[in-house]
Amino acid sequence: MPPTSPDDRYLDELEAESIQIIRETAAQCARPVMLFSAGKDSAVMLHLARKAFFPAPPPFPLLHVDTMWKFREMYAFRDRIAAEAGMELLVWRNPEAEAQGINPFDHGATVHTDLWKTQGLKQALDHHGFDAAFGGARRDEEKSRAKERIFSFRTRTHVWDPKAQRPELWSQYNARVHKGESVRVFPLSNWTEMDVWRYVQREGIDVVSLYFAAERPVVERDGALIMVDDDRMALRPGETVRRRRVRFRTLGCYPLSGAIDSDAADLAAVVAEMAASRASERQGRTIDRDPTASMEIKKREGYF
Amino acid sequence: MARDLVRLITCGSVDDGKSTLIGRLLHDAGAVPDDQLDAIRTASGEPDFSRLFDGLDAEREQGITIDVAYRHFETAGRRFMLADTPGHPQYTRNMVTAASTADVAVVLVDARKGLLPQTRRHSYLVGLMGVRRVLLAVNKMDLIGWSQAVFDEIAADYRALAGDLGLTEVAAIPVSGLGGDNVATRSTAMPWYDGPTLLQWLESIDLAEADPGPFRMPVQWVNRPDADFRGYAGRIAAGTVRPGDPVRVLPSGRTTAIDRIVTMDGDLAEGGPGQSITLTLADHLDVSRGDVLAAADDPPGVADQFEIDLVWMADAPLLPGRAYVVRLGAATVTGQVTDIRHRVNVETLEPLAARTLELNDIGVCHLHLDAPLTFEPYAANRDLGGLILIDRQTNETVGAGLIRFALRRSANVQWQALDVGRAERASLKHQRPLVLWFTGLSGAGKSTIANLVDKRLFADGRHTFLLDGDNVRHGLNNDLGFTDADRVENIRRVTEVARLMADAGLIVLVSAISPFAAERRMARERMAAGEFVEIFVDAPLDVVEARDVKGLYRKARAGQLTNFTGIDSPYERPEKPDIHIDAAALTPEQACERIIEAIRDRL
Numbered sequence: 001m002p003p004t005s006p007d008d009r010y011l012d013e014l015e016a017e018s019i020q021i022i023r024e025t026a027a028q029c030a031r032p033v034m035l036f037s038a039g040k041d042s043a044v045m046l047h048l049a050r051k052a053f054f055p056a057p058p059p060f061p062l063l064h065v066d067t068m069w070k071f072r073e074m075y076a077f078r079d080r081i082a083a084e085a086g087m088e089l090l091v092w093r094n095p096e097a098e099a100q101g102i103n104p105f106d107h108g109a110t111v112h113t114d115l116w117k118t119q120g121l122k123q124a125l126d127h128h129g130f131d132a133a134f135g136g137a138r139r140d141e142e143k144s145r146a147k148e149r150i151f152s153f154r155t156r157t158h159v160w161d162p163k164a165q166r167p168e169l170w171s172q173y174n175a176r177v178h179k180g181e182s183v184r185v186f187p188l189s190n191w192t193e194m195d196v197w198r199y200v201q202r203e204g205i206d207v208v209s210l211y212f213a214a215e216r217p218v219v220e221r222d223g224a225l226i227m228v229d230d231d232r233m234a235l236r237p238g239e240t241v242r243r244r245r246v247r248f249r250t251l252g253c254y255p256l257s258g259a260i261d262s263d264a265a266d267l268a269a270v271v272a273e274m275a276a277s278r279a280s281e282r283q284g285r286t287i288d289r290d291p292t293a294s295m296e297i298k299k300r301e302g303y304f
Numbered sequence: 305m306a307r308d309l310v311r312l313i314t315c316g317s318v319d320d321g322k323s324t325l326i327g328r329l330l331h332d333a334g335a336v337p338d339d340q341l342d343a344i345r346t347a348s349g350e351p352d353f354s355r356l357f358d359g360l361d362a363e364r365e366q367g368i369t370i371d372v373a374y375r376h377f378e379t380a381g382r383r384f385m386l387a388d389t390p391g392h393p394q395y396t397r398n399m400v401t402a403a404s405t406a407d408v409a410v411v412l413v414d415a416r417k418g419l420l421p422q423t424r425r426h427s428y429l430v431g432l433m434g435v436r437r438v439l440l441a442v443n444k445m446d447l448i449g450w451s452q453a454v455f456d457e458i459a460a461d462y463r464a465l466a467g468d469l470g471l472t473e474v475a476a477i478p479v480s481g482l483g484g485d486n487v488a489t490r491s492t493a494m495p496w497y498d499g500p501t502l503l504q505w506l507e508s509i510d511l512a513e514a515d516p517g518p519f520r521m522p523v524q525w526v527n528r529p530d531a532d533f534r535g536y537a538g539r540i541a542a543g544t545v546r547p548g549d550p551v552r553v554l555p556s557g558r559t560t561a562i563d564r565i566v567t568m569d570g571d572l573a574e575g576g577p578g579q580s581i582t583l584t585l586a587d588h589l590d591v592s593r594g595d596v597l598a599a600a601d602d603p604p605g606v607a608d609q610f611e612i613d614l615v616w617m618a619d620a621p622l623l624p625g626r627a628y629v630v631r632l633g634a635a636t637v638t639g640q641v642t643d644i645r646h647r648v649n650v651e652t653l654e655p656l657a658a659r660t661l662e663l664n665d666i667g668v669c670h671l672h673l674d675a676p677l678t679f680e681p682y683a684a685n686r687d688l689g690g691l692i693l694i695d696r697q698t699n700e701t702v703g704a705g706l707i708r709f710a711l712r713r714s715a716n717v718q719w720q721a722l723d724v725g726r727a728e729r730a731s732l733k734h735q736r737p738l739v740l741w742f743t744g745l746s747g748a749g750k751s752t753i754a755n756l757v758d759k760r761l762f763a764d765g766r767h768t769f770l771l772d773g774d775n776v777r778h779g780l781n782n783d784l785g786f787t788d789a790d791r792v793e794n795i796r797r798v799t800e801v802a803r804l805m806a807d808a809g810l811i812v813l814v815s816a817i818s819p820f821a822a823e824r825r826m827a828r829e830r831m832a833a834g835e836f837v838e839i840f841v842d843a844p845l846d847v848v849e850a851r852d853v854k855g856l857y858r859k860a861r862a863g864q865l866t867n868f869t870g871i872d873s874p875y876e877r878p879e880k881p882d883i884h885i886d887a888a889a890l891t892p893e894q895a896c897e898r899i900i901e902a903i904r905d906r907l
Contacts, residue, residue, distance in 0.1 A: 010309040010383040012579070019580035020539045023525045027593055027634070052537070054568035054582070056529035139374045143357075146373040166701040167397060167617050169404040170690045171539070172631055176699040190385055192376045280337035 018187040019052040025185045028175040029132035036062040038074040039251045040207045041136030061088035067116035069253035077208045092124035104255040122158045134185045140192045150189045156180040193281045201267040213247040213262040224258035313387045313402045315426035316412025321443045325481030327353025332488030335377035372402045396664040397617045403433035410439045415448045425650045431469040440476040452496045518602035519543030522633030523595045535582040541687035545575045550600035554678040559600045560587040594635030596678040607710035608676040614669045616661040618702035625792040627826045629694035639673035682706035730809035733767045737806040742815045744841035747848035749887045754815040756896035773816030786867040795823040821876040840881035
């Protein structure tokens with residue numbers, strides 16, 4: 001049994017609601033898939049899926065929409081976790097982005113994210129014919145997320161049309177779609193970043209060590225601390241790599257994920273740091289700062 | 305202290321200062337990060353909390369408001385989930401959605417205005433959706449000089465209103481969202497008020513249910529990883545459960561006992577309300593998704609006809625008689641609204657006569673299902689008493705129903721088993737029953753072609769009958785007009801008559817415009833498998849209008865006929881008819897030949 005913490009009761013309710021959502025998707029949809037990015041939200045979502053169907057493994061595969069630029073540790077973590085869960089892991093890389101060598105340094109965060117993640121995701125969903133895709137997005141992340149449904153309806157072109165969203169009453173979720181249409185399902189909709197960390201702590205869920213403070217090689221670029229994860233990152237004039245004690249609140253492509261100075265080296269310290277923090281979670285994400293690529297616009301184009 | 309989860313809904317409009325109050329509440333509870341706070345500072349450096357919840361670009365561009373925004377905050381003792389809905393009069397649908405999961409409602413009024421019609425509407429809706437605990441926040445106290453007399457009067461008015469609406473736990477707090485008075489910190493401007501602040505009230509309200517009730521769990525998922533394990537997964541809707549407890553499987557009514565309560569953290573000794581678990585049973589019974597496991601000695605009811613409160617949520621109106629998908633618990637069936645008893649005026653709560661329900665209307669209706677479902681009255685259990693209606697063509701969620709009680713009518717009218725069956729009747733006639741359903745625009749040639757086919761079959765010695773849409777309207781359907789609702793009922797009756805005739809062994813020809821795909825589909829599903837043949841007599845509108853055999857198109861164009869199919873009433877073309885007749889290219893005789901050829905093997 002997991003250790004009892006003072007917050008058990010509400011975490012139990014969040015957990016039960018998420019499990020219900022995951023089971024409902026499996027029951028209503030012909031071909032669901034769970035997006036797996038190797039971050040903390042993915043790890044929690046996968047843990048909930050395993051609970052939902054225990055003793056069976058979850059009856060759907062995992063899908064990683066790869067960008068070629070994730071942290072090295074995330075790739076290793078991804079493969080290990082999928083194997084432990086006894087689930088099929090599908091990896092998709094946008095062949096056009098691969099052919100063109102799209103990367104965040106030469107093409108910028110917006111183009112990189114659009115081609116590898118948004119277009120890549122749509123290609124993967126079409127290729128495999130998935131009619132439902134689980135994502136780990138939470139309503140507390142961003143203002144356009146606050147109005148997102150748990151079951152978010154997408155047209156045949158994967159577009160989010162605010163007028164086509166369905167009312168969600170009680171725990172009645174409507175995942176009925178015509179051929180080619182799909183739903184994105186967000187089992188962690190009602191979780192906050194703090195809830196995720198408390199749950200990771202309570203359940204002993206494995207997450208990558210990048211979330212914990214350690215000495216890491218970083219450069220300061222455009223006001224963010226970017227970790228030099230491999231030799232593909234060229235330094236600009238005047239930049240020097242320094243070792244700093246940092247950790248990450250959110251993880252994506254390493255050139256686009258800003259680290260924060262921190263001494264929080266374990267879960268308890270992370271939770272304590274979170275409780276004292278006055279900055280929002282996505283502050284470190286450089287892609288969110290581009291006003292022409294707001295979360296809302298990306299979402300309407302088909303991003304998660 | 306164990307933190308629990310509290311779901312609350314806020315009701316009020318921008319004019320009441322709702323955004324400012326919620327922004328202040330979240331800020332004072334520490335849920336607004338510094339970078340978001342900096343983004344809403346005005347020139348003077350003070351945060352303007354009303355801007356914290358600015359709409360999305362899509363909302364501004366399309367002139368819409370997305371129904372509900374969910375926000376989160378916590379205190380030392382509780383974790384709050386706040387559903388924020390726009391307070392505009394049109395948004396009944398949004399408030400009902402948000403209130404469906406709420407434990408507590410905060411109803412906002414402007415101290416300068418007191419109770420308004422919308423206050424009554426908001427309170428009625430939260431009461432309807434089963435929220436019993438309501439806080440009246442009397443806002444903008446700063447603008448009335450912090451007057452105790454004004455506050456006391458508003459609070460007294462509201463207690464009277466709440467009593468009428470069945471809201472059992474009501475409190476009132478004087479606040480100012482602008483200055484944060486009595487939101488999270490006690491106001492120094494109102495020493496006369498000695499009750500809790502808004503946040504203190506939310507932290508202290510007692511949410512414990514006195515009695516969890518008898519055990520109920522809808523089966524969401526049958527878990528069968530291998531031949532040895534068969535588990536039933538679901539979320540407990542009421543009561544507690546332990547291994548060894550006798551349970552009844554509904555609707556079948558068979559009994560067994562709980563074997564294990566399985567979770568990934570190990571088997572449980574007891575499961576309680578709200579838990580997602582997997583149960584194994586002592587006996588091997590046939591249990592499927594949608595069934596309900598319940599305490600054997602105190603099971604819920606099973607019925608196929610209900611009186612419900614129905615909230616309509618779609619732009620297209622409710623059509624009584626049309627088949628919708630109905631979801632209750634984890635069960636899915638089809639059903640029809642057979643009767644609208646009345647519509648409710650949500651301002652005055654007066655009952656009004658209605659033949660349909662429009663977007664945001666609430667009505668008391670009778671719902672007739674095609675198969676019985678396990679239920680509880682909504683007032684007793686939201687999960688087994690709250691159902692949704694889904695449009696079968698668009699897949700949209702179009703209505704939310706709250707079960708009041710089961711109607712016993714069908715229980716007292718038993719199906720009379722007949723000794724002579726449809727097979728015997730048909731074989732005596734040396735034929736197989738068939739329903740040839742001719743659909744198409746007025747003047748397309750349906751009746752002409754159907755008449756030719758009828759004559760051919762009759763000449764071959766077949767027992768047939770031609771049901772003509774126009775003729776039926778002179779007798780059986782002479783009480784129906786041409787509104788969408790009446791067209792649906794018209795086709796439903798024609799369908800039932802055709803079905804009776806097919807049961808009698810006849811080959812039935814139906815000639816009716818039957819403009820809606822949903823009703824044609826319903827007709828198909830009412831017939832025995834393979835007995836329904838949809839024949840689309842396809843003639844372009846300009847052709848039939850130019851021909852205008854009965855002069856009806858001219859009248860419709862002149863405005864003398866309303867709700868005329870093709871002119872001001874839609875015709876939904878069959879996507880995959882069994883037989884497609886191009887009426888512009890074929891003569892009626894050629895069309896007849898094609899049809900006879902196509903059905904030859906089925907006669």
